[in-house]
Structures are given as C-alpha cells and as structure tokens.
Amino acid sequence: MTTVKKFQFELPALRVLENEHNYLSYLMDGWHTIVLGFERDIYNEEEAREALQTLRKLIIEFIEPLKNHTEKEEEILFPLLSKYIGDEQGPIRALEDEHEEIDSYIGHFLHHTLGNLNELSLQEMKDIVKDAGEAFEVITIHFVKEQSIVFPMVINTLRITEQDQLFDDLYTSIIS
Structure with missing residues (x-):
C-alpha cells in the first residue's frame, strides 16, 4: 500500500523546500539501508565490498541534489531571514554549521572509498x-x-511580498 506524504505547510515557498526534504529523504533511505546492514553485521567481506561500492555510488548521486538544496537555503532563504534575526548566532548559524558538518562526513566517506576497496578489511x-x-x-x-x-x-x-518572492526564487529543480 502506498502512503501519501502530506505537506505540513501551506506557504508555497515552504512547500518547495519541504518537497525537496522529502525527495532527499527518499534518496537517503536508499543508501541508509546499506549503512544499517553494516551496523547489523549482515555482510561478509565480499558482500561488504560490493555494498560499499553501491553505497559510494548512491552517495555520489545524492550529492548534487543535496548541494543544490543547501545552496538555495544559503543563498536565498538564510540571507532573507537573517535580515530579521541575524546570522552571527542562533538558528541560521547553527544550520549553516550543520551544512558544513554534513559536507565533512560525506567528504570523509568519499575520501576513504576513493582507492582500491579490495585492500580494505571488513572492519x-x-x-x-x-x-x-x-x-x-x-x-x-x-x-x-x-x-x-x-x-x-x-x-x-x-512580509507577504517577501514570502511571494521567496517562492519565485526557490522554485527551481534540485535535480538535473
């Protein structure tokens, strides 16, 4: 049975971002299953190597839509909000820091899976x-x-005019 995910927000600009979150979560579910397999020790060394290659491929495919989404937030949404709430501390600063943390984890993973995976032990x-x-x-x-x-x-x-402009600015695809 297919479940339909309902939007939490009525505002069109927020629906764009919420829809992107849903899409990115869908992509993440595809590769998180592999991560859980490693955590649950379901792979032998050969299966793990194959799973790791698949995981790397899925994460590489995930990067472009993620980057496009975070760029929209950092270049459009956050500057607009920061006019009212600032960006030196608080939620905007925290979210920007999380973007960097996400980049670091993904970059670290990709760096360590660059070489010959056959040389890696299961551990x-x-x-x-x-x-x-x-x-x-x-x-x-x-x-x-x-x-x-x-x-x-x-x-x-x-303001309403800013919300409308935000929709116009955000209404672009994160996939190519």
Whole structure:
C-alpha cells in the first residue's frame, strides 16, 4: 500500500523546500539501508565490498541534489531571514554549521572509498561507513530543525511580498 506524504505547510515557498526534504529523504533511505546492514553485521567481506561500492555510488548521486538544496537555503532563504534575526548566532548559524558538518562526513566517506576497496578489511569498511551513517543522522535532524524552527519563522517574520518572492526564487529543480 502506498502512503501519501502530506505537506505540513501551506506557504508555497515552504512547500518547495519541504518537497525537496522529502525527495532527499527518499534518496537517503536508499543508501541508509546499506549503512544499517553494516551496523547489523549482515555482510561478509565480499558482500561488504560490493555494498560499499553501491553505497559510494548512491552517495555520489545524492550529492548534487543535496548541494543544490543547501545552496538555495544559503543563498536565498538564510540571507532573507537573517535580515530579521541575524546570522552571527542562533538558528541560521547553527544550520549553516550543520551544512558544513554534513559536507565533512560525506567528504570523509568519499575520501576513504576513493582507492582500491579490495585492500580494505571488513572492519575498515565498517569504520568508513560510519561517516555515511553520521551524515544521515545530521541531515535527518537538520530537516526536522528547519521544518520546526526556520519554516515557522518564514511564516511569522517575512512580509507577504517577501514570502511571494521567496517562492519565485526557490522554485527551481534540485535535480538535473
């Protein structure tokens, strides 16, 4: 049975971002299953190597839509909100820091899976995959923070004309 995910927000600009969160979460679910397999020790060394290659491929495919989404937030949403709430500390600063943390986990994972995977032991592969698991955790919590803290700020802080302009600016695809 297919479940239909309902939008939490009525504001069109927020629906764009919420839809992107849903899409990114869908992509993440695809690779997080592999991470969970490593955590649950379901792979032998050969299966782990194959799973690690698949995980790397899925994360590489995930990077472009994630980057496009975070760039929209950093270049459009956050500057608009920061006019009212500032960006030296508080939610905007925290979310920007999380973007960097996500980049670090993904970058670290990709760096350690660059070479010949045949040289890695099962334990080394499990250790490397922890970065992908951490990225998943940070992204998931990040989306919750945005939707529970930042999105209501958009509704309660921005003028209607700014909300309309925000929609016009955000209404672009994160996939190519």
